[in-house]
Amino acid sequence: MCLAIPALIKHIKDREAEAAIGGITRRISLRLTPEAKTGDYVLVHTGYAINILDQEEAEETLRLLREIAELAEEEG
Amino acid sequence: MKFITEFRSSELAEGLISQIHRKSKTSARFMEFCGGHTVTIFRYGIRRVLPSTIDMVSGPGCPICVTANADLDKAIALAQIPEVIIATFGDMLKVPGSHSSLQEVKANGADVRMVYSTMDALKIAEDNPGKSVVFLGIGFETTAPTIAASILQAEENGIKNYYVLSLHKLCPPVIRAILDSGEVKLHGLICPGHVSAIIGSHPWEFIAQDYGIPCVVSGFEPLDILQCVNMLVAQIENGESKVEIAYRRGVRPEGNQQALKLMEEVFETCPAEWRGIGEVPDSGLKVRKEYQPFDAEVAFDIDPGSPYEPEGCICGDILRGVKTPLDCWLFGKVCTPESPVGPCMVSSEGSCSAYYLYGGDFEG
Numbered sequence: 147m148c149l150a151i152p153a154l155i156k157h158i159k160d161r162e163a164e165a166a167i168g169g170i171t172r173r174i175s176l177r178l179t180p181e182a183k184t185g186d187y188v189l190v191h192t193g194y195a196i197n198i199l200d201q202e203e204a205e206e207t208l209r210l211l212r213e214i215a216e217l218a219e220e221e222g
Numbered sequence: 223m224k225f226i227t228e229f230r231s232s233e234l235a236e237g238l239i240s241q242i243h244r245k246s247k248t249s250a251r252f253m254e255f256c257g258g259h260t261v262t263i264f265r266y267g268i269r270r271v272l273p274s275t276i277d278m279v280s281g282p283g284c285p286i287c288v289t290a291n292a293d294l295d296k297a298i299a300l301a302q303i304p305e306v307i308i309a310t311f312g313d314m315l316k317v318p319g320s321h322s323s324l325q326e327v328k329a330n331g332a333d334v335r336m337v338y339s340t341m342d343a344l345k346i347a348e349d350n351p352g353k354s355v356v357f358l359g360i361g362f363e364t365t366a367p368t369i370a371a372s373i374l375q376a377e378e379n380g381i382k383n384y385y386v387l388s389l390h391k392l393c394p395p396v397i398r399a400i401l402d403s404g405e406v407k408l409h410g411l412i413c414p415g416h417v418s419a420i421i422g423s424h425p426w427e428f429i430a431q432d433y434g435i436p437c438v439v440s441g442f443e444p445l446d447i448l449q450c451v452n453m454l455v456a457q458i459e460n461g462e463s464k465v466e467i468a469y470r471r472g473v474r475p476e477g478n479q480q481a482l483k484l485m486e487e488v489f490e491t492c493p494a495e496w497r498g499i500g501e502v503p504d505s506g507l508k509v510r511k512e513y514q515p516f517d518a519e520v521a522f523d524i525d526p527g528s529p530y531e532p533e534g535c536i537c538g539d540i541l542r543g544v545k546t547p548l549d550c551w552l553f554g555k556v557c558t559p560e561s562p563v564g565p566c567m568v569s570s571e572g573s574c575s576a577y578y579l580y581g582g583d584f585e586g
């Protein structure tokens with residue numbers, strides 16, 4: 147029930163935003179993430195953005211996972 | 223970066239799996255607290271790819287499953303008041319209370335509406351000024367701030383026919399209760415990702431410090447879980463117990479301060495009754511006095527009678543991590559998702575439903 151999915155903020159008006167979730171556009175509330183900007187990815191839970199996703203951290207995690215995969219391959 | 227498919231790469235998963243196999247020497251049992259994690263683990267067959275040193279158990283992290291029958295009965299009693307419209311998340315409809323379910327009373331004429339968000343519930347209240355709209359506030363720290371926000375919005379917009387039945391539950395106190403009971407021996411905890419998006423990682427420190435159990439906050443994609451297990455194994459093999467975040471893109475150590483502020487403004491902690499676990503101090507949230515006009519407990523006189531537990535259902539033991547659905551003799555025979563006996567089979571995040579739907583993992 148704590149499901150939250152990534153959504154891309156397209157357009158902000160007052161404390162609400164239009165956000166793209168997969169192929170569809172949904173109206174979401176930014177009351178819990180007032181600092182969110184257009185172009186940010188946020189985690190959406192029951193119509194509310196509960197956090198802004200951190201692009202750099204995501205890339206850093208993937209970089210680490212690629213290193214682990216390469217290491218595994220070498221050690222085969 | 224779409225934040226989803228990248229974290230489902232099978233190539234990267236294989237790397238993690240082989241590293242886990244290489245590193246894991248000590249036998250260890252990990253609990254995934256969150257029902258969302260249970261679903262990922264079963265859907266992607268994660269138990270099957272882990273080495274035999276690692277045993278995984280599911281925890282009580284499904285808000286619907288842990289709602290006590292007495293509380294469900296309150297919601298069902300409220301639904302039967304003629305001027306009341308119940309607004310609720312869909313998963314609640316089928317959950318059996320002591321004598322009935324919301325779905326059954328709805329079929330008998332009660333006005334029960336499924337909503338996606340509290341914003342929809344507020345809209346229903348605005349559109350039905352002659353009725354009282356009661357939103358069923360069920361959920362953990364992830365959901366509570368959204369419900370706090372709806373009460374604040376109702377106040378701002380002068381909506382006077384909107385109420386919340388606050389049955390919220392808080393995660394850290396129940397983990398303490400489970401650890402204190404000593405019923406299940408744990409060596410690592412997979413901490414809930416979206417609860418932590420709100421509360422941060424600090425509230426888990428006591429588990430690492432006082433109980434010496436490694437904690438890692440995980441996201442919900444298969445790579446997230448594997449990386450989390452990998453980090454737990456590394457802590458165990460290094461003899462460490464600390465709190466780490468594997469889900470760094472979504473969780474900051476300090477959490478979401480704005481969400482915590484709203485939650486604090488509207489709610490205060492109270493004891494709460496958990497199915498199978500009993501009353502846990504400071505593990506619930508009730509509406510503060512200042513917002514009493516929105517509190518369904520105060521606004522309505524509810525007397526649902528004494529609760530009754532379905533015979534044979536062992537959801538309570540499953541929620542404590544002491545038994546698995548396979549220990550329940552009703553599982554798959556009498557109790558199925560189509561005709562569920564207990565909440566762990568109704569909720570899509572319940573352990574019984576996960577075992578039933580992704581059966582290939584039974585041996586895990």
Ligand code: SF4
Pocket residue numbers: 534535536537540547550551552553554557558562563564565566567568574
């Ligand atoms: S299988 Fe059904 S009856 Fe058995 S514990 Fe699970 S929900 Fe309860």
